[in-house]
Amino acid sequence: MTGRQRRPDRGRRPAPRKPGPRRPPAQDPARRAALDVLRAITERDAYANLLLPELLRERRISGRDAALATELTYGTARAQGLLDEIIAACLDRPLKTVDRVVLDGLRLGAYQLLRTRIPPHAAVASTVDLVREEAGSHVSGFVNAVLRRVAEKDEQSWLEQLTPDRESDPIGHLAIRTAHPRWVARAFAEALGDKGAELEAALRADDERPAVHLLAKPGEISADELAAITGGDVAPYSPYGVHLPSGGGDLAESEVIRERLAAVQDEGSQLVALAATKAALEGADERWLDLCAGPGGKAVLLGSLAAVSGATLDAVEQAPHRAKLVEEATEGLPVTVHVADGRDPGLEPRYDRVLLDAPCSGLGALRRRPEARWRRQPSDVADLTRLQSELLASAFRLTRPGGLVTYVVCSPHLAETDGVFTEGARRAGAEVLDAREFFPGVPALGDGPAVQLWPHRHGTDAMFCAIARAR
Numbered sequence: 001m002t003g004r005q006r007r008p009d010r011g012r013r014p015a016p017r018k019p020g021p022r023r024p025p026a027q028d029p030a031r032r033a034a035l036d037v038l039r040a041i042t043e044r045d046a047y048a049n050l051l052l053p054e055l056l057r058e059r060r061i062s063g064r065d066a067a068l069a070t071e072l073t074y075g076t077a078r079a080q081g082l083l084d085e086i087i088a089a090c091l092d093r094p095l096k097t098v099d100r101v102v103l104d105g106l107r108l109g110a111y112q113l114l115r116t117r118i119p120p121h122a123a124v125a126s127t128v129d130l131v132r133e134e135a136g137s138h139v140s141g142f143v144n145a146v147l148r149r150v151a152e153k154d155e156q157s158w159l160e161q162l163t164p165d166r167e168s169d170p171i172g173h174l175a176i177r178t179a180h181p182r183w184v185a186r187a188f189a190e191a192l193g194d195k196g197a198e199l200e201a202a203l204r205a206d207d208e209r210p211a212v213h214l215l216a217k218p219g220e221i222s223a224d225e226l227a228a229i230t231g232g233d234v235a236p237y238s239p240y241g242v243h244l245p246s247g248g249g250d251l252a253e254s255e256v257i258r259e260r261l262a263a264v265q266d267e268g269s270q271l272v273a274l275a276a277t278k279a280a281l282e283g284a285d286e287r288w289l290d291l292c293a294g295p296g297g298k299a300v301l302l303g304s305l306a307a308v309s310g311a312t313l314d315a316v317e318q319a320p321h322r323a324k325l326v327e328e329a330t331e332g333l334p335v336t337v338h339v340a341d342g343r344d345p346g347l348e349p350r351y352d353r354v355l356l357d358a359p360c361s362g363l364g365a366l367r368r369r370p371e372a373r374w375r376r377q378p379s380d381v382a383d384l385t386r387l388q389s390e391l392l393a394s395a396f397r398l399t400r401p402g403g404l405v406t407y408v409v410c411s412p413h414l415a416e417t418d419g420v421f422t423e424g425a426r427r428a429g430a431e432v433l434d435a436r437e438f439f440p441g442v443p444a445l446g447d448g449p450a451v452q453l454w455p456h457r458h459g460t461d462a463m464f465c466a467i468a469r470a471r
């Protein structure tokens, strides 16, 4: 800190005003919106991709202001841990002693300084104004001083200062360079195994905006027809998939969706649900079960295929509001929704096919949730694997001998994927199948027997899929 800057100790005081997106827009609506969302993420675990659009609508922010608000919110949320390291290097006291509203403001200011073309004086002055509105004028000097120190270097120079050496600490190096927590970078590296050379691509894919994929509901419309109507492209791997052109998110609200001919669904989710229906069965193939069905994406595809083949689907979901979403999504299909705990749903067993799309860390969908990579903690995984194992044991109990259990998570974390599945199948005495056979035409599926999809390889979420035949 230079001598003429004020001491940064005043930032410790709590914000006197209650934060919240409902305050009338200030003179700087884009940055105000961004800061309000960042505060809601910090204070009440809000999701940026849900709150920001709502807030832009409510405040009638559109055009360039909306684009700026989106860039600043998503960019700052994604880079949060890296920004914190840089801000910490500009403080003469621990980062955790900085008041939360001030820290959110500093992150927003640092992001503008390091990753946008906004002139530094504008980035600093606008941030000081915003934080002063929130926390009072006593913090202005602190915010100004810290941001001026951040602005002394560009991002590259900060990275050179903060990044561990690539040779001695390759994971720490890439974690900082791609703004990921180290434990997430390590989990990706372990899942990629000796193909760790892809690690950088895998991590960088989390910063890319995913294309919108549609499901052409089997029996309702073909992928070719849907592509023609929406101006999209038939998906490369899923026979029911369509990729919308970039910026085509609004098409997701189109008539084909309202009329339930199609639904928004990542191609990876389509592929794993399809895989669950593909392996050959001896005997009956009529009773299907989706053990964790909410909000119903895969139940729609399974229910549509069940309707075509004459099967029925039971869909279990523990959370009543999510079960309701499954009911709405599967209306008109041969699907019965049950609000129950999948570990003991009280259903008649002997299902022919069971899909367990288990609750998971969601590390495979970080590109969809800008703040998620910093919110998740390694300890979450231990809790989740316990639940996943219990649900998998239940899935095997509910399946008839010779029937099929498909285990899916949207995560590449080995504890949630191979760890849970291999042990669960062993305990059930089940025969593990080579799931790659049920992803025809999909390249780079790895060494099997399970399948791990990746955004950087397949353009899908990082879905894991393993299949076993119950004995």
Ligand SMILES: C[S@@+](CC[C@H](N)C(=O)[O-])C[C@H]1O[C@@H](n2cnc3c(N)ncnc32)[C@H](O)[C@@H]1O
Pocket (backbone or CB within 6 Å): 269, 291, 292, 293, 294, 295, 296, 297, 298, 299, 316, 317, 318, 319, 322, 340, 341, 342, 343, 357, 358, 359, 360
């Ligand atoms: C990964 S999501 C399923 C996504 C869904 N298959 C789809 O494609 O839309 C996991 C779901 O499991 C539900 N869940 C969590 N614990 C459960 C339990 N013990 N029994 C049943 N459902 C549970 C969650 O509420 C959540 O809706």
